Amino acid sequence: MDYKAKAVAGLLAATCVFSIIALILSVVQVKNVFLPPSTKYGLVFDAGSTHTALYIYQWPGDKENGTGIVSQVEACAVSGPGISSYADDPAGAGASLKPCLDRAMEIVPAEQQRDTPTYLGATAGMRLLREQNSTKADQVFAEISKAIGEYPVDFRGARILTGNEEGSFGWITVNYLLETLVKFSFAEKWEHPQDTEVLGALDLGGASTQITFQPGVTIEDKNTSVSFRLYGTNYSLYTHSYLCYGQTQALKMLLAALHQGNLSSQHISHPCYPSGYQENVTTAELYNSPCVHAPNTSSPAQVLTVTGTGDPGACSIAVRKLFNFNISCGANRTCGFNGVYQPPVRGQFFAFAGFYYTFHFLNLTSQQSLNDVKLTVQAFCKRRWAELVETFPQQKGNLHTYCSVAIYILTLLFDGYKFDEHTWSSIQFRRQAANTDIGWTLGFMLNFTNTIPTEALEHVKGHQPSLWAGAVSFIVLAIVAGLVAAILQCFWKTK
Structure with missing residues (x-):
């Protein structure tokens, strides 16, 4: 024992x-x-010509080769029209943003809100208002700044983006989401993908359109050149924005041109509108944009009757007259239109916003051949208004415009941007990439992270x-x- x-x-x-x-x-x-790096947040308002949205982004405090890995947390649609519509009610523009700002305050942790950079970027709608009445544009921005300033965020200002900024930031968004700029590798780290070509970006808004791509030649006009350094790689891009050539303003220019073709008549025959369609419009409504110039003989109160004739051939001829393809952009230089320099298109392209929505409605986003696209558009343009209303009862508001927008898109892509039957297949019509809506705000936020010092490991x-x-x-x-x-x-x- x-x-x-x-x-x-x-x-x-x-x-x-x-x-x-x-x-x-x-x-x-x-x-x-x-300790792991803290999460950073950023807020960006996209104040477009027809609507405004707030995007909430986040990224880790430690970056990859100087640029943040940014992801979208949420998007909040602002009720009402674009902020340029508040020219006579600037306080309303500021008030319209508050529900989305309240939502952002629910998402961003309270202890980080005062360090959250917040921007509002306005695009072509406000560019046009500034041309019309700079005082009213300033008043809208003042009320917006006042409203955002009531929230505990790091407000960095509200301003109008240049067309080149809008186009190039959209290009960044597309390529970031499609992982041509940076990709999480099998080695479990972020790397620049090898042997991957970046894509071009085609954006069609309400008041402007943008084309941005990496050309295979030296850019000869520095006004159309922009450079970025993202994730340790340098990019030199061609980009240009055509103000007034967004679809809303283009349709307005088209109707004005048809009116001015016969000023003595109060009746306008519209070949792009379906046969049997009719509407009334005042000359004040028709000429309320700096994109169209009212004739001296017109009376603002005059009522014009617009009648559709459903003639795609005549529609195409009328649309082509909106562009000037005969102006030279310099000796031995290739041109887009209106005397703007553009190198030949190169590589794959992502066409989004208005490009996508119109072609989606016509079921043309599945890489159809050019011949099939043209036949589909022509057949749609010949359909009578009564038949269209019966077939698409939920689309009645914009139904009469789809023919004209579709023909406008084809004219812009082929005659304007110089795509052809060989390069047509390089265009993808998409609303999203990687389940994220495409626009300039994500690209803006990515580029902004370059200016923030990398957070030291705590x-x-x-x-x-x-x-x-x-x-x-x-x-x-x-x-x-x-x-x-x-x-x-x-x-x-x-x-």
Whole structure:
């Protein structure tokens, strides 16, 4: 029995020793431990010509080669029209933003809100208002700044983006989402993808259209050139924005041109509108944009009757007259239209916004051949208004415009941007990439992260994982040894 008692005593002693060692390791062996970087947030308002949306973004504080890995948290649609529509009610523009700002305050942690950069970028709608009445444009921005300033965010200002900014930031968005700029590799780190071509971006808004791509030649006009450094790689891009050539303003220019073709009449025959369609419009409504110039003889109160004739051939001829393809853009230079320099299109292109919505309605977003696209558009343009209303009752508001917009898109792409039957297949019509809506705001946020210093890794006093695991192992062994000793002692007592 003495031998057994000594064995039990030995096990109990071992238990004490193991426990003491474990405590020493867990208390004394403390070293610097690096915490993961904090999450940063950013807010960007996209104030377009027809509507406004707030995008909420986040990214880790430590960046990849100087640029953040940005993801969209949420998008909030602002109720009402675009901010340029508040020219006579500037306070309404500011008030319209508040529900989305309230939503953002629910998402961004309270302790980070004052450090959250917040921007409002206005595009072609406000460019046109500034041309019409710069005082009213300033008043709208003042009320917007006042409204955003009531929230605990780092407001960096509201301003009008240049057309080149809008186009190039949209290009960044497309290529970031399609992983041509940076990609998470099999080595579990972010890398610049090898042998991957970037895509061009085609954007069609309400008041302007943008084309941006990486050309295979030196850009000869510096006004159409923009450079970025993203994730450690330099990009030199061609980009240009055509103000007044967004679909809303283009349709307005088209109707005005048809009116001016016969000023003596109060009746306008519209070849792009379906046969049987009719509407009334005042000259004040028709000529309320700087994109169209009212004739001296017109009376603002005059009512014009517009009647559709459903003639796609005549529609195409009328649409082509909106462009000037005969102006030279310089000796030995290739041109787009209206005397603007453009190198030959190159590579794959992503066509979004208005390009997508019109072609989606016509079921033309599945890489159909050019011949099939033209036949589909022509067939649609020949359908009568009564038939269209019966077939598409939910689309009645804009139904009469789809023919003219479709022909306008084809004219813009082929005669304007100089795509042809060989390069047509390089265009993809998409609303989203990687389940994210495409626009300029994400590209803007990515480029903005270049200006923020990379967050230093924060360290605190703590246990290294290996030492902590060792301490836990010793404690477990000590407990097991103690249990074994107790069980043996009880067993021997029963003998």
